[in-house]
Every structure is written in structure tokens, then in C-alpha cells.
Amino acid sequence: xxxxxxxxxxxxxxxxxxxxxxxxxxxxxxxxxxxxxxxxxxxxxxxxxxxxxxxxxxxxxxxxxxxxxxxxxxxxxxxxxxxxxxxxxxxxxxxxxxxxxxxxxxxxxxxxxxxxxxxxxxxxxxxxxxxxxxxxxxxxxxxxxxxxxxxxxxxxxxxxxxxxxxxxxxxxxxxxxxxxxxxxxxxxxxxxxxxxxxxxxxxxxxxxxxxxxxxxxxxxxxxxxxxxxxxxxxxxxxxxxxxxxxxxxxxxxxxxxxxxxxxxxxxxxxxxxxxxxxxxxxxxxxxxxxxxxxxxxxxxxxxxxxxxxxxxxxxxxxxxxxxxxxxxxxxxxxxxxxxxxxxxxxxxxxxxxxxxxxxxxxxxxxxxxxx
Amino acid sequence: xxxxxxxxxxxxxxxxxxxxxxxxxxxxxxxxxxxxxxxxxxxxxxxxxxxxxxxxxxxxxxxxxxxxxxxxxxxxxxxxxxxx
Numbered sequence: 001x002x003x004x005x006x007x008x009x010x011x012x013x014x015x016x017x018x019x020x021x022x023x024x025x026x027x028x029x030x031x032x033x034x035x036x037x038x039x040x041x042x043x044x045x046x047x048x049x050x051x052x053x054x055x056x057x058x059x060x061x062x063x064x065x066x067x068x069x070x071x072x073x074x075x076x077x078x079x080x081x082x083x084x085x086x087x088x089x090x091x092x093x094x095x096x097x098x099x100x101x102x103x104x105x106x107x108x109x110x111x112x113x114x115x116x117x118x119x120x121x122x123x124x125x126x127x128x129x130x131x132x133x134x135x136x137x138x139x140x141x142x143x144x145x146x147x148x149x150x151x152x153x154x155x156x157x158x159x160x161x162x163x164x165x166x167x168x169x170x171x172x173x174x175x176x177x178x179x180x181x182x183x184x185x186x187x188x189x190x191x192x193x194x195x196x197x198x199x200x201x202x203x204x205x206x207x208x209x210x211x212x213x214x215x216x217x218x219x220x221x222x223x224x225x226x227x228x229x230x231x232x233x234x235x236x237x238x239x240x241x242x243x244x245x246x247x248x249x250x251x252x253x254x255x256x257x258x259x260x261x262x263x264x265x266x267x268x269x270x271x272x273x274x275x276x277x278x279x280x281x282x283x284x285x286x287x288x289x290x291x292x293x294x295x296x297x298x299x300x301x302x303x304x305x306x307x308x309x310x311x312x313x314x315x316x317x318x319x320x321x322x323x324x325x326x327x328x329x330x331x332x333x334x335x336x337x338x339x340x341x342x343x344x345x346x347x348x349x350x351x352x353x354x355x356x357x358x359x360x361x362x363x364x365x366x367x368x369x370x371x
Numbered sequence: 372x373x374x375x376x377x378x379x380x381x382x383x384x385x386x387x388x389x390x391x392x393x394x395x396x397x398x399x400x401x402x403x404x405x406x407x408x409x410x411x412x413x414x415x416x417x418x419x420x421x422x423x424x425x426x427x428x429x430x431x432x433x434x435x436x437x438x439x440x441x442x443x444x445x446x447x448x449x450x451x452x453x454x455x
Contacts, residue, residue: 031382032382032415034403035402035403035415040401043386044386047383047386051390060387061386061387062383062384220381221381221382221413222382222411222414223380223381223411224412224413225412226411230381235380235381
């Protein structure tokens with residue numbers, strides 16, 4: 001398979017991920033719930049992963065809370081900072097993982113910066129919106145549809161300047177771009193474990209600089225006589241048994257990323273993305289390409305985007321079509337009605353993938369879709 | 372050999388304390404806290420040699436690792452809280 005859907009989840013994970021998961025299944029008990037060998041082995045797995053995440057994302061191990069997904073972490077962060085009716089600023093490229101929790105809370109959503117690959121517009125609109133005293137700001141580091149790298153350092157700086165607490169969605173950047181809780185000064189940064197960090201599905205991290213409100217309540221293995229949740233992190237956010245096999249796999253994935261180097265992984269993915277963008281543009285497709293872009297590329301085919309992707313799937317090439325759970329981003333780019341075909345390169349990006357994709361596209365036969 | 376127990380609210384700060392002390396060359400053992408020492412129930416402790424207790428406590432404070440209390444362990448299984 002030519003897998004070009006790393007924006008959805010990374011595929012072809014390093015073998016060490018599955019090996020670590022198997023070891024955890026065989027050796028680990030319930031972390032933080034006992035003093036015996038199996039419980040302590042599990043506690044070590046969890047702590048090692050926190051420590052590694054702390055070194056990758058510049059925070060303390062205790063500030064790393066395990067979640068089941070980036071969406072889970074975003075929900076915690078948003079529910080902590082936002083109350084019903086609160087004005088909240090978001091970028092024009094947010095995923096439903098941001099917009100749906102805000103809608104659910106009844107927040108007054110203010111969208112700022114909708115021009116694709118235009119950091120000046122993003123920043124100007126962002127500052128204008130922050131001047132109007134929102135209660136919080138939530139923004140993505142990278143658009144999951146277009147790969148647009150938002151100017152997050154400057155956006156974060158503006159938030160700090162105007163005293164607006166903020167959350168960063170690092171779903172598409174963690175493992176590919178530098179992400180630092182310390183440098184960005186965010187209240188929360190949420191990320192999945194299964195995308196750029198190469199861990200298994202069902203894992204995620206929430207980096208916490210502020211005191212969060214728990215979304216789940218229950219046993220933590222600590223302070224058991226209290227009937228409210230512990231104040232201290234990470235236990236405050238970790239009611240119930242942790243996904244230790246998943247966390248072991250996540251640590252192995254992060255280890256791979258750390259060894260390979262995020263910059264190298266990004267460079268390879270961007271190189272292939274640029275090659276695809278150039279080739280598809282020259283064939284007359286409407287391609288969304290810009291200077292601040294990761295290995296993710298969207299284009300509008302002449303045919304229905306889902307049919308186009310299905311034709312590629314029949315040739316064992318995996319891309320994603322449609323709205324990519326981000327109607328706001330499509331609205332910003334003017335593709336809400338058509339959707340796009342998204343190609344997203346990952347840690348294994350190679351010229352061979354690009355050649356096979358482009359050859360397959362050349363051979364697509366219109367009018368024969370879904371047959 | 373006499374030992375002290377440094378108690379923590381949960382396993383995570385105890386683990387960070389363990390890494391801090393070991394990095395400094397102070398031998399310690401991570402284990403569950405005896406029930407009578409932990410008022411809130413279910414905590415973890417680091418066992419260190421008594422003559423290293425004050426140094427350990429200071430090191431944990433310097434690294435902002437939050438611990439609860441320090442107990443000197445008696446041979447009869449009892450413990451005495453220390454102020455270090």
C-alpha cells in the first residue's frame with residue numbers, strides 16, 4: 001500500500017511500537033495501584049513516557065497527562081477555560097475537535113484569520129480579535145486540511161500580551177515541528193499519540209501549565225479518602241486505569257521521533273509534498289500550496305473528491321477526501337461545497353510514494369467511479 | 372542500617388523524586404507508603420538511609436518535587452516524623 005493518510009493516523013509504525021506494547025501486556029499490572037512488581041513495572045512505563053514527552057515538549061513530567069486522543073485533551077482544556085456564553089477566539093482553520101466543544105458549551109465563537117498561507121493576515125486578525133477581550137483563545141498549530149503552519153509563536157505571544165488564556169491544538173504538528181510548552185507559554189497543548197508521535201490509536205497527551213478541571217472523575221490510586229479529585233497533576237486528569245500498553249507504544253514511537261529528529265522527518269515529508277503540488281498544479285488541478293506548509297497537501301480534482309479517492313484506494317493508494325472534520329477550514333478556503341482530496345506524507349515519505357501516486361492519478365479513468 | 376521514608380501523595384511525584392535522588396547518587400527504593408503514615412490513603416514513599424534524609428529533602432525541594440512528610444523508621448516497625 002502507498003499510504004498517504006498520515007494526517008488521519010500514522011501508518012507503518014516503527015516495529016518497536018508493537019514490541020513495547022506486547023511487553024507491557026505481558027509484564028504490567030495497574031500503575032499507581034500497588035507495590036508489587038507488575039504494578040511498579042506499569043508505573044515505570046507511564047513515568048518513562050511522561051519524562052520523554054517532557055524532554056520533547058519542554059515541560060515537567062507531572063505536566064504531561066495521558067488522554068485517549070487529542071480530542072479528549074482539547075475537551076478538558078476547553079471545558080476548563082470556557083463557560084457558556086464566553087467569547088472565544090479561534091483561527092479560521094480549526095478542526096471539529098475545537099469547534100464542537102465550543103458549540104456544545106454555548107461559547108460565542110469569534111473566527112479570526114481566514115486567509116490560507118497568509119501569516120500576516122492571521123496575525124493581524126488575531127490581534128484585532130484579542131483586543132476585544134475574549135475569555136480564551138484556541139488555535140491549531142497546523143491545518144489538518146491544508147498543512148498551513150500557523151504563526152503560533154507570534155499568536156501565543158499576542159495572547160500573553162493581552163492576557164488571554166489559550167490552548168494549542170498540536171494534532172498535526174507534534175512529532176513534525178518543535179512544540180514547547182515552556183516557550184509558547186500556553187495554558188494547555190493537546191496532541192494525539194497516534195499521528196506524528198507514531199504511537200498507537202487510543203493515546204494522547206495534554207500538556208498542562210494551568211490547573212485543569214477534570215472531565216472524568218474516579219479512582220486515581222492516590223488520596224483515596226478524598227471524594228473530590230486530587231488537586232495535583234497528572235492524577236487530577238487520570239481517573240481510571242491508564243492504557244499502559246498504548247502508553248508503552250507511544251513512548252517507543254516518541255523514541256523513534258527523537259532519534260530520527262523532527263526536522264528530518266518534516267523535511268522529507270515537505271519535499272514530497274512540494275513535488276506533488278508542482279506536478280498536480282501542472283496537470284491543471286486546483287492545488288493549495290504555500291510557503292508555510294507541512295507534508296500535507298489538498299487539491300480539488302475535476303471529479304467528485306470522494307470518487308477520486310476511491311479510485312486511488314482501488315489501486316491501494318490511501319488518501320483522504322471530503323471535509324476532513326474541519327468544515328471551518330474548508331469554508332475559509334472556499335472548498336466547503338467540493339471538499340478536497342488530501343495527501344498527507346509522514347515519517348516514511350519517499351520519492352517512490354510520490355511517483356506511484358502521480359502515475360496512478362495519470363491512469364485514473366473518469367466516469368467509472370464506484371464501479 | 373537506619374532508614375527514613377519520604378512520603379508522596381501518589382506514584383508520579385515519588386517517581387520524579389526517585390530520578391532526582393538517583394541522579395545525585397543517593398540510593399533510594401520506591402514502595403507503597405504504610406497505611407498509618409498516609410492520612411488520605413494510598414501513597415508512595417522513597418526509602419533512603421537516615422544520614423541522607425536531610426540532603427534528600429533539600430534536593431527534592433530544590434527540584435520542586437512535592438513530598439508530604441519524612442519518617443524515621445524504628446526497628447519495632449513504628450516511625451517518627453522528622454522535621455527536616
